[in-house]
Amino acid sequence: MKVLFFGSLREQLGTGELNTALPDGVKTIGQLLQSLQSQGDAWKLALGTGNVLFAVNQDMVDENTAINDSDEVALFPPVTGG
Amino acid sequence: MISISVQEKDFDVGEEYRQLQSDDTSAGANIGGIAIFTGQVRDLTENPLKFMRLEHYPGMTEKSLQQTAEQAEERWPTIDIRIIHRIGDLAPGEQIVFVGVSSAHRDAAFSACEFSMDILKTSAPFWKKEQHVDGASGWVDAKDVDQQRAERWQDSE
Helix, strand or coil, rough: CCCEEEEHHHHHHHHCCCCCCCCCCCCCCHHHHHHHHCHHHHHHHHHHCCCCCCECCCCCEECCCCCCCCCCCCEEECCCCC | CEEEECCCCCCCHHHHHHHHHCCCCCCCCCCCCCEEEEECCCCCCCCCCCEEEEEEEEEECHHHHHHHHHHHHHHEEEEEEEEEEEEECCCCCEEEEEEEEECHHHHHEEEEEEEHHHHHHCCCCEEEEEEEEECCCECCCHHHHHHHHHHHHCCCC
8 A cells, every 4th residue: 555644644654655555454544653653763653643644546534544554544733734 | 617626836816716707608698797705924923934834635635625625615605616725835925725706796706615615624734834034943733713614504504
């Protein structure tokens, strides 16, 4: 699956895009957020703030939204446009 | 009709206004009022701002703005809604955002314009980063007041 990062998250993680298989046992985007934090200290720091928004296939969703391998998933900080 | 644009280039409020003045059916004869909001880059920082860098999520941005305009169209009897949001590097004083709504009556135009701005602020995937004259930079934090303004539309018109 494709996981995109934007804004300060992209900068903190040093990448805007991750291509990865859906980890075992991960069924929701909230679980994916938890799972990605095990990739290292930078990931834990950036993603463990409790202040991350989710999009699946370019729609804003909540953490309980189911995901599968063919989805485009994005994680980003609260938006600041306008 | 809804028109959405996410672009680097500046926009001309006069030209956008003229677009809003005419509708498809009757050369503007159904339109009784037009409400326009524009936003521009402020420099309220103690450290002088060189420019604001606007990042976005291509694809989702356009989809999100389209959905916001469609929600406004469902809630109020609007005729046309035009939303423009700029991306890239914008200096203090430059225009960032345009929301224009035409309608038969002013209440729908005012409300749909304000609604669209409030929802855009909390749901369209844009992020601002301040680049200061001295070389320092920092991401702009989301504001609680913007969240509150968006939430008040959930239970009122």
